[in-house]
Amino acid sequence: MATQTDTARRQRHLAVLARAGRGLLEDAFALVQPAPRYEVVKPAETGLVMVRGRAGGTGGQFNMGEMTVTRCVVRSEQGVIGVGYIAGRDRRKAELVAVFDALLQDPSRSPQLEREVIAPAEQRRRERQAAIRARAAATRVDFFTVMRGE
Template identity: 45%
Template sequence: MRLARQRAHALIAKSPADAVRSVFDLMENLPEVERLRPSEVGLVLVRGRVGGEGERFNLGELPVARAALRIPEGPVGVGYVAGRNRDHAELAALADAMVQADVWRDRLEEGVLAPLAAGLAERKADTGRKAAATKVDFFTMVRTRGEK
């Protein structure tokens, strides 16, 4: 269950908000939701380390949208996404609640998570192709003694 929730959170958070909205719009008969609190936007402090090592330092602040809701089957869903898009956070919370409910888990996987995973894989492959096109191979020629 924990890995399923982590996977759902990761896919929704990494996907563009319009892609998430479009796959949810294609699903029929979504569960009714009870908003536990209004969705909101806040800031989180991002910390970093040079090269992943050494002392941590404050890199900057990142806006984050969050939402919490409940579906009739009982699970509470929470969603956090980078940025200020509250709708994106509410969809992340809905996915979190649905992945916890046996009734909704398979429909969520087929209708939302699988298309988002395919879209992310395509974006990653496209980025890799673009990066490979700009690759520069450096080489050196070895000088032998006596050459100038």
């Protein structure tokens, strides 16, 4: 039975992996030692997820429109199931995410992967978002009041 913390860790890993570029994952995969072996349980497949919104942002739910999503399920040598679900249609990336999901559940591999894959990917995302917020902040209006007459 997975504990609350296991689930939270896995959620964090999957959120980071889903946003990582395929190149970063491909490079990281090539460097994993010992080279992981895995079998594909459900081959990568592209489908749709209906995106739901809320009226007024906080009210009743409605269907806003769909997005493309690709998923893949693999099993590691140790028999651990890895699941990848990513926005978009990159089947190879979905497979890599599933593989890393399986490997990150292996205590003998996870500290290194956490350091060499998750942390750098998370760092990239933070930097990207910080750059957006810095440019947005530069477009913030500083109001001043013009005194009339006197």
